[in-house]
Amino acid sequence: MPGDQMASSLIQRIARQARTTFKLLPLAEAARFHDNLQQLGSLLQQIQAEDLNLEPRRSQAPRAGPPVTYMHICETEYFSMGIFLLQGGASIPLHDHPGMHGLLKVLYGNVAIKSFDKDEAGSGPAADPGAGVQFNPPLRQCQLAALYRSLRGSTEVLSQANGPCILTPLQNNMHQIDALDGPAAFLDILAPPYDPEAGRDCHYYKVLQTVSQSPGKANPAPPPEQEAVWLLEVPQPADFWCGGEPYPGPKVVPDGEVESVSPVLVT
Numbered sequence: 001m002p003g004d005q006m007a008s009s010l011i012q013r014i015a016r017q018a019r020t021t022f023k024l025l026p027l028a029e030a031a032r033f034h035d036n037l038q039q040l041g042s043l044l045q046q047i048q049a050e051d052l053n054l055e056p057r058r059s060q061a062p063r064a065g066p067p068v069t070y071m072h073i074c075e076t077e078y079f080s081m082g083i084f085l086l087q088g089g090a091s092i093p094l095h096d097h098p099g100m101h102g103l104l105k106v107l108y109g110n111v112a113i114k115s116f117d118k119d120e121a122g123s124g125p126a127a128d129p130g131a132g133v134q135f136n137p138p139l140r141q142c143q144l145a146a147l148y149r150s151l152r153g154s155t156e157v158l159s160q161a162n163g164p165c166i167l168t169p170l171q172n173n174m175h176q177i178d179a180l181d182g183p184a185a186f187l188d189i190l191a192p193p194y195d196p197e198a199g200r201d202c203h204y205y206k207v208l209q210t211v212s213q214s215p216g217k218a219n220p221a222p223p224p225e226q227e228a229v230w231l232l233e234v235p236q237p238a239d240f241w242c243g244g245e246p247y248p249g250p251k252v253v254p255d256g257e258v259e260s261v262s263p264v265l266v267t
């Protein structure tokens with residue numbers, strides 16, 4: 001593709017803007033960062049599946065193969081970008097993005113994103129796990145080290161018409177993504193990329209039920225917004241796995257960066 005055509009493709013402009021934005025991390029110039037992040041969000045608002053030569057998959061019935069497929073677009077030291085395709089009814093289980101920012105833009109289909117904030121302490125297991133809280137079923141002693149407190153976030157249902165969903169190191173940092181009403185796909189930008197050696201590994205969680213929320217309790221009060229939620233770190237669920245397919249869209253070369261050849265297949 002000639003250079004001027006590559007420069008004009010929307011996904012190439014998104015990659016350049018992502019590099020410009022996330023090169024500003026760690027955050028030293030907040031106003032400049034947020035201005036650039038807004039520009040990146042505006043570009044993502046415009047992207048459609050056809051811009052990426054992506055044919056929406058319409059089949060309602062689950063097909064053979066992985067429930068989730070990743071198309072790697074590019075990865076630099078500042079950010080990674082790719083496309084996740086979910087079969088109808090597929091789910092990316094609750095997971096985190098330690099110390100990372102991210103933007104998620106739906107390309108087709110409908111997805112429900114259930115997000116949780118990290119608590120104000122920012123990281124690590126709750127200092128006094130479970131104090132004053134009873135779980136159903138009760139936790140074993142050995143599970144306390146994997147217990148985290150979070151704050152209830154929100155559940156959004158997004159389609160192509162919606163703007164990007166944004167996560168930060170604290171806000172919306174943990175999420176579960178479910179495909180509703182058939183297959184769905186979204187463009188995913190993470191900054192910096194996952195890197196277990198730098199402390200940015202992907203962890204999976206399940207939401208614990210407290211005794212006060214147990215079924216059968218008379219008229220349990222609905223959980224208020226921002227109520228503390230208890231999460232238990234768990235191994236990657238056995239029914240979740242992610243395959244890979246080649247990215248079919250315009251070539252993307254973030255300026256001055258060399259593409260990674262070994263993307264990490266997590267969101």
Ligand SMILES: [Fe+2]
Binds near residue numbers: 095097175267
């Ligand atoms: Fe994610």
